[in-house]
Amino acid sequence: MSLEEFKNRNVGVQNYITVQDDNYPKTNGEAFKQVVKRSLKGELFNGLKITFNMMKEALFKNQMHTVQYPAEKLPISPRYRAVHKLLALLESGENRCIGCGLCEKICISNCIKMDTRIDENSRKEVLEYTINMGRCIFCGYCAEVCPELAIVHGGRYENASEQRAHFALKEDLLTPLDKLSLQKEYEGFGAVSIDADEKIKKTPLLY
């Protein structure tokens, strides 16, 4: 490919079709004919008929387009990327996060901040883990990159609130210890697929 072709940014413009280009009346006589035709054709009444049928169907067949939002919610896909969740280990209830910092590194809007230290067992311990929801663009990179499936995207898409307390801290995002039995293997974005067990292969160490 030559440089010229790269420089041509006008891609696609050539194929536009002008709608109704040929239908515009050109002389006064044609314009008059169009007016008469449109006046007598009853197109306006066609419009009335359509809206009337819409009303009939809405009233008697209950064909509404609306969702009564706060009372009624549409199901959203488990792969939807909404507010993050930090998952816990099922066995111990410990945070799955190993503090590797990959999510912090990859986050393109720089909204993950974490603080780690080496604890008494010489393991890395996560002290602080914050996600600035105001900056997050919900791209899903953090969930994608996490080697431990610790950070995933939840389904909570209603982020508006009038109280500070409604905005979650790490403790709120992490499954609490006493509710651990209720934690389901998560299906959402960043989690392993449901049939991961079947897909798994033995590592060479086992042989």
Next chain:
Amino acid sequence: METSIIIETVVKAIVILALFSALAGFTTYIERKILAFMQRRLGPMNVGPYGLLQIAADGIKLFMKEDFIPQNAIRPIFMIAPIITAATAFIAMSAVPFLPEFELFGYTVRPIIADINVGVLFVMGVASVGLYGPLLGGMSSANKWSLLGGARTAIQLLSYEVVSGLALLAPLMLVGSLSLIDINNYQNGGFTSWLVWSQPLAFILFVIAGFAETNRTPFDLLEHEAEIIAGYATEYSGIRWGMFFIGEYANLFTICFLVSLIFLGGFNDLWFIPGGLAIILKVMFLIFFFLWTRASWPHIRPDQLMWLCWKILMPLAVLNILITGFVMMF
């Protein structure tokens, strides 16, 4: 005798004021509901059963909202303008016979405040004074959108005043009286004697002009939201804004009553339906029609509006008068 007439008139005036102010509120509810169903939505649902108390909620909101006057507005005119709209809309009603005469506790009530023999002229005249409401409101608001809305008020209402006046002339020539009661009585021969059959063109012209004069979609250029935000009413809030809309809906009722009285047989009995019910049904159908078109038809541009008025409707109206005249002559 004298005092009884005064008392009767005052009572009638109060009843009409109260009834039509309430109806204006109720019509906004009906309008929202019907528009919603036509667009497969639900409309107001949350306040009261089926959203019925929405009217009360809206009313409270309008009364409680701060009534502010913009800094550079011309205060007295800005404050008076909505009153002009509401007042003229109700004054116009005083010459409209709403129902046939009926007996109440042995007392014959004539549901018209003033049976003047120039009824149509009075109604049209006062209704056209209503043009000053939006016009002055728009011009005094110190806001360019309002100014544009005011300018459009002038072109739209003045132009369509001509069409509606000319359109009414032909049926008036047939009836030979300007009193709405006479016009109504002219059509007392049942369904076939309705003036709409002998004056179909005048009927269509008058309905179109009625749409324009009551500022209803597709002719609501005065406050075309997509172009000039809320037009002449941009700066208005609270009860003053509410008054504009009470006036608009009162005008809507007046036009519907006029159309029913002049073209659709008025309050004469229709087959088995008594006259009082007949006219209410007609008015209800017309109001529904007004809402129906609002959901179906697109807005038009100001130049199209003027084009329609002066190049199509006005010549047609004159032609109609000429033909009526010739038919009556020979």
